[in-house]
Amino acid sequence: MNNIRIKLFMSIAVLVSIAHISAMNRLQKVELHGGQADATAPALQQIERAKLICYFKDKPSIHHLQTVRKVDGWEQQTYLIMHAECDAGAQKALEQITAQKHEHFYIAAEKVQQPALALKLEIGYDPEQITVNHDTFDAITTQKGLLFRLNNRPLLQQLATQERPLLQLAHCTVGKQAKIGIDCGHGAHDVGAVCNGLVEKELTLQIGLTLAQMLKEKGMATVMTRSDDCAVALHERTTLMNKQGVDLLISIHANSAPSTQVYGIETFCAHPRLLQVQAQAEHEEQLRSCLAQRFKQAELLAHHVHRHVLHCAKQGAYTPIDRHVRHASSQILLGCNMPAILIEVGFLTNETEAKRLADSSFQRQLARGMCQGIVDFLSIPA
């Protein structure tokens, strides 16, 4: 009798613990994309003051606990992300974000047991300066993303009262020098893809430096996330570009695939349909309209650059495979405040393509295609 009871107790305990483990979600990565252009930049580049992007293993269950008005007039939103635990890297990143001081906001995170086992996230801000909302999205990995936007409230108000034209487009650079952001993927210990004697971080740097030179020759200013073999975190890349107020950003990468047969060129940009609106902010309409404009611009830029790069990559009988312009929610594309695209110039895992990519004159051709695509994009009337 006792034996049966013990067995029954044991199996219930095991079942409960399995249910408990399977219900746990893990925060695997978190980045705070800050930086903001000065007031001369187009509205769509200044609409967010910062973005906090969290990457979870499973779809996060978010519970808005409360809004508190503090004595100093600041507001604090408290969210519980249920049954969430942090990986070591995410924990460290959250600690750093919590320790940072910002002019109009703060972010704090801690694990709590009450009222439920959860990750508690507090976003405090000056309500005169900031509104907060959040979206979820499927990340390019299997992770689930949660994006908190800290929006520029005075600007949203201006847009709502039409004091400022909503469609102030990034490429309307008439009378001013265009400023182009170039992001050479990876760097230092983050080598990227390595195959067929090629290292992605070296290839992206070569093409990026060549592109910068070409753009300068056309009279444009350039800002690079790195111009040598150094490590730059993703949020540092986006924050730099946002601060610099570049008109557009091109991020250069090279691909790899499990199959050596796969090759070709593909270009990515973000799209509003990738985002699922979870909580709306004040002036939501103006915010979404700005974001839609930014994404539309990015798509246009992606098509111009992709078309020219494909054209320039043709060599004699060789025609690269067109893997098309695709939508993706990568960090660099979501973290940047300006139209941003990410181009994968070819597969290092494909022997034939790797051989071409190793050739400096082919690298030049790729850069030329990017340059022509940017020139084309900038000269198109709205």
Ligand SMILES: [Zn+2]
């Ligand atoms: Zn890469």
